[in-house]
Amino acid sequence: GQQLNQSPQSMFIQEGEDVSMNCTSSSIFNTWLWYKQEPGEGPVLLIALYKAGELTSNGRLTAQFGITRKDSFLNISASIPSDVGIYFCAGEAAGNNRKLIWGLGTSLAVNP
Amino acid sequence: DSGVTQTPKHLITATGQRVTLRCSPRSGDLSVYWYQQSLDQGLQFLIQYYNGEERAKGNILERFSAQQFPDLHSELNLSSLELGDSALYFCASTEVGGNTIYFGEGSWLTVV
Numbered sequence: 448g449q450q451l452n453q454s455p456q457s458m459f460i461q462e463g464e465d466v467s468m469n470c471t472s473s474s475i476f477n478t479w480l481w482y483k484q485e486p487g488e489g490p491v492l493l494i495a496l497y498k499a500g501e502l503t504s505n506g507r508l509t510a511q512f513g514i515t516r517k518d519s520f521l522n523i524s525a526s527i528p529s530d531v532g533i534y535f536c537a538g539e540a541a542g543n544n545r546k547l548i549w550g551l552g553t554s555l556a557v558n559p
Numbered sequence: 560d561s562g563v564t565q566t567p568k569h570l571i572t573a574t575g576q577r578v579t580l581r582c583s584p585r586s587g588d589l590s591v592y593w594y595q596q597s598l599d600q601g602l603q604f605l606i607q608y609y610n611g612e613e614r615a616k617g618n619i620l621e622r623f624s625a626q627q628f629p630d631l632h633s634e635l636n637l638s639s640l641e642l643g644d645s646a647l648y649f650c651a652s653t654e655v656g657g658n659t660i661y662f663g664e665g666s667w668l669t670v671v
Contacts, residue, residue, distance in 0.1 A: 450601060480660075489561060489649050489662025490602070535602060546615045547660070551601035 453550025461558050468553040469520040470536035478539040479512050479519040485532045528557050563663035565650050571669045577638040580666045582650030590653045591633040597646040640670045
């Protein structure tokens with residue numbers, strides 16, 4: 448099935464460092480979503496973006512909807528151990544009835 | 560706790576067998592989605608139901624089927640199971656007019 452290109456695939460960082468990950472697509476999306484999945488849990492929505500150029504923050508997390516509508520990035524500032532998990536991007540085309548297209552995830556490990 | 564309940568949490572079965580995964584959406588949510596998550600394919604949208612009716616279809620195999628019952632719970636039926644069907648199957652639901660998709664904790668299927 449169709450997938451987004453999400454990078455990096457994995458990251459291992461020191462506590463306190465900033466993190467950046469991104470997703471790109473060959474298709475235009477009307478919605479970009481960022482989810483975090485922890486072991487034994489389902490994905491949990493972090494940030495939702497609905498407009499090209501939109502920049503939205505949720506605590507230490509900031510995400511942007513690319514101007515071309517074909518990409519998005521997620522930044523985490525001053526990482527802490529509980530940021531560990533897999534971060535997924537997902538995009539939704541117009542009228543797609545929430546048929547989200549997903550990235551393969553970025554696995555984040557934080558060294559205290 | 561997202562409010563979406565999935566059973567069973569773990570299931571081990573043999574190739575060629577058939578299993579049924581069950582999902583109870585959040586109270587009041589009319590839409591139910593099924594996703595398959597595997598290591599090599601990431602999160603793949605399978606199918607969506609809205610108030611008992613199929614709304615959208617994704618990468619769902621013909622061996623798989625789903626339905627949503629009048630009480631809004633949903634079942635995903637997987638038949639003629641193959642080793643490659645081993646994956647985590649997520650159910651998710653959304654509120655009417657809402658933008659957030661809430662995921663259950665998933666059903667871990669292992670086919671041996």
